[in-house]
Amino acid sequence: MKQLPRLWMAVTLALLFLAGLGGLVAFPEPGNDFRFSILGDRSGAAMPQVYQRVWREVDLLHPDFVINVGDVIPGNDDDRAESEWWEVERLWARYPYPRYFTPGNHDIWSADSRQLYEKVTGRAPSYSFNYQDAHFTVLDTSRTRPLSDQQLKFLEEDLQRHQDRNPKFVFLHHPDWIVFLKLGSGEFPLHRLARKYGVNYVLSGHGHQFMRLTRDGILYLEVGSSGAGIGGGAGSDEAFALGRFYHHLWVTVKGSKVYITVKEIDAPYGKGRMFRAEDWGAD
Numbered sequence: 001m002k003q004l005p006r007l008w009m010a011v012t013l014a015l016l017f018l019a020g021l022g023g024l025v026a027f028p029e030p031g032n033d034f035r036f037s038i039l040g041d042r043s044g045a046a047m048p049q050v051y052q053r054v055w056r057e058v059d060l061l062h063p064d065f066v067i068n069v070g071d072v073i074p075g076n077d078d079d080r081a082e083s084e085w086w087e088v089e090r091l092w093a094r095y096p097y098p099r100y101f102t103p104g105n106h107d108i109w110s111a112d113s114r115q116l117y118e119k120v121t122g123r124a125p126s127y128s129f130n131y132q133d134a135h136f137t138v139l140d141t142s143r144t145r146p147l148s149d150q151q152l153k154f155l156e157e158d159l160q161r162h163q164d165r166n167p168k169f170v171f172l173h174h175p176d177w178i179v180f181l182k183l184g185s186g187e188f189p190l191h192r193l194a195r196k197y198g199v200n201y202v203l204s205g206h207g208h209q210f211m212r213l214t215r216d217g218i219l220y221l222e223v224g225s226s227g228a229g230i231g232g233g234a235g236s237d238e239a240f241a242l243g244r245f246y247h248h249l250w251v252t253v254k255g256s257k258v259y260i261t262v263k264e265i266d267a268p269y270g271k272g273r274m275f276r277a278e279d280w281g282a283d
Contacts, residue, residue, distance in 0.1 A: 029255050030133035030166045037063040037097075038223055038249035041071040041205045042088070043106045045229025050246050052091060053265050054226045059095055061250055065131070066097050069205030069223045070104025070142070070173035078112045085120045100129065100138065104173040104205065108142035126151060128158045134253055135165035139172040146176040152189050159197035165257050167200040175204035175222045181213045194218050200258065210243035210262065212280045221260075221277060224248060235270050246270050249277070 007109070037058045042051045058066060073084035088179070092099065101107075101121040108114045108125060118124060125140035137152050137158050147155075170190075180188045186195065194202060195216050202220045208230050211222035224230070225246050233239035234246070246269050250261040260277035264270040 027041065032132045032134055032167075032253045032255055034060070034064045034132055034134075035250070035252050036131075037061060037066045038203065038251060039066060039068040040226040040247065041069065041104065041208055041228035042226055043071045043074045043104075043108075043228055044201075044208060046074060047227050047229065048087075050225075050269050051088075051227030053269060054246070054248050055091060055095055056152040057263065057265060058097075058248060063097055063250075065100060066095075067100040067136070067171065068102055068226075069171060070102040071106040071205060071228065072101070072104070073106055075113065076109050077104035077108055081113055081116055085116065089120065100136070102138050102171045102173050103140050103142040103204070105142050108140070114142075126154050128162070130162070130165060132253075133165060134167055134169070136169045136171065139170065141172050141174040141176075145174045146188075147190055148173070152193065155190075155191050156197075159193065159199070163197060166198070167253065167258055168198060169201045169203065170194065170199050171203050171233060173219075174203060174206050175211070176202070177202065177220055178207075178211065178213065178222065181215055181220060186215045191215060191218070191261045208244065210245070210247065210280065212277060219277070221249075223247075235268075240264070240271075240273065242282075245273075 039054060072088055074080065075081060103117060103125045108117050125142060126138060128137040137155060139147060139155060141147060143236065157224065177190060195218065199218060202218060203223060205223050207222050207224040208228045209222060210224040213220045224243055225238060226248055229246040230239065239245060245264050247262055247264045250263055252259040262275055262277055264273040266272040
């Protein structure tokens with residue numbers, strides 16, 4: 001009978017060990033080691049020569065893939081859309097990197113333009129994909145904003161299926177989250193879902209202006225212009241300080257860590273400035 005306490009102690013220690021081991025198995029450090037580029041808007045007073053320069057710089061980095069935040073073509077004209085896509089496809093043919101797309105309002109504006117978009121990109125307007133242990137969800141706000149109930153349902157179901165992925169990125173063209181976050185509120189549908197399912201990054205375009213906001217540990221970025229018009233003063237320090245400069249993003253994912261570098265393009269359309277996203281005008 002004197003051996004009973006020792007037996008219980010041994011059983012308890014074994015259970016604690018197995019519980020700890022089970023925790024390690026359930027929540028391993030993700031095995032990520034990849035790099036990708038993010039491009040901002042091309043259209044909206046488009047400057048093709050800037051977009052070409054962006055791609056030349058991206059090519060020097062040799063990313064594993066490239067993803068944009070929408071608005072590739074001028075659009076809004078079903079008769080011209082196919083030729084506008086063909087113009088950009090000729091440029092893409094020079095660069096062999098996998099491409100992912102986020103639909104913008106210049107990319108899809110009608111039933112015909114949606115069909116053409118799917119043909120060119122090879123993807124539905126809303127979709128998701130995994131890369132190593134990371135997860136990416138792309139939402140469609142091209143014709144409905146803010147996010148429709150259908151898109152919110154798609155997002156929740158997608159995040160439910162990929163809860164074990166780390167990190168998680170959500171892309172959508174319109175940055176309607178800016179108003180809520182500027183007012184200090186996280187109680188809007190997109191953020192509630194992002195917070196519930198452990199989304200780490202939300203990225204948008206549309207405004208042709210770089211912006212960074214955070215809420216509940218989630219980083220929100222508005223990626224600025226990779227060829228879209230930014231108004232007067234392009235390349236000046238004053239425009240740069242307002243986030244109005246031509247740039248692309250370089251993202252490194254190591255395990256669960258994500259490092260985002262913002263790269264302004266070189267002369268004559270920029271000064272080649274680089275900085276970490278987290279160093280930009282925090283909130």
